[in-house]
Amino acid sequence: QVQVLESGGGLVQAGGSLRLSCTASGLTFDDYHMAWFRQAPGKGREGVSCISWSGGSTYYADSVKGRFTISRDNAKKTLYLQMNSLKPEDAAMYYCAASQLVCSWYQPQYKYWGQGTQVTVSS
Numbered sequence: 842q843v844q845v846l847e848s849g850g851g852l853v854q855a856g857g858s859l860r861l862s863c864t865a866s867g868l869t870f871d872d873y874h875m876a877w878f879r880q881a882p883g884k885g886r887e888g889v890s891c892i893s894w895s896g897g898s899t900y901y902a903d904s905v906k907g908r909f910t911i912s913r914d915n916a917k918k919t920l921y922l923q924m925n926s927l928k929p930e931d932a933a934m935y936y937c938a939a940s941q942l943v944c945s946w947y948q949p950q951y952k953y954w955g956q957g958t959q960v961t962v963s964s
Contacts, residue, residue: 843867843953847937850958857927857962863920863937863955870918871895874944876951877911877922879933879960886936888946890922900944905931924960932962 849861861877876891890911891900899911910923920937935958938951 845937845939845953845955847935847955847958850935850960852961852963853927855927855929855962855964858923858925859927859960861922861924861935861937861958861960863922865918865920865937865939865953868939868953871915873939873941873953875911875913875920876938876940876944877920878936878938878948879931880936880957881930881933884933886948888948889935891944891946892920893944898944902946927960927962929962929964932960934959 844866847863853859871894874893877889878886879889880886889902889905892911892913896913908926912921937955939953940951942950
């Protein structure tokens with residue numbers, strides 16, 4: 842049984858930092874490209890960042906480039922998202938997702954999803 846579990850969310854002041862983690866079990870972690878998506882209240886879910894199975898390629902939404910860093914530790918089956926210089930508009934539920942295809946923002950290609958971790962940014 843595959844389980845994907847996010848952690849690390851919380852309340853932070855604007856300009857602050859958070860590090861999200863996502864652990865996966867029941868799958869061969871390094872067979873999957875891993876991505877972070879987020880959904881703010883009243884908005885659709887959007888892609889934030891993606892990392893290839895090897896970690897050799899990373900992709901970012903324009904809104905987070907230069908502030909967020911995605912990484913992975915395949916030995917620990919863990920995905921990370923370091924978020925710096927947080928803005929109120931970064932507040933959302935953040936989801937981790939796994940795909941064996943390619944890194945993209947096309948959500949139906951992601952086979953496994955976590956339940957999300959909430960990030961709140963106060964101004």
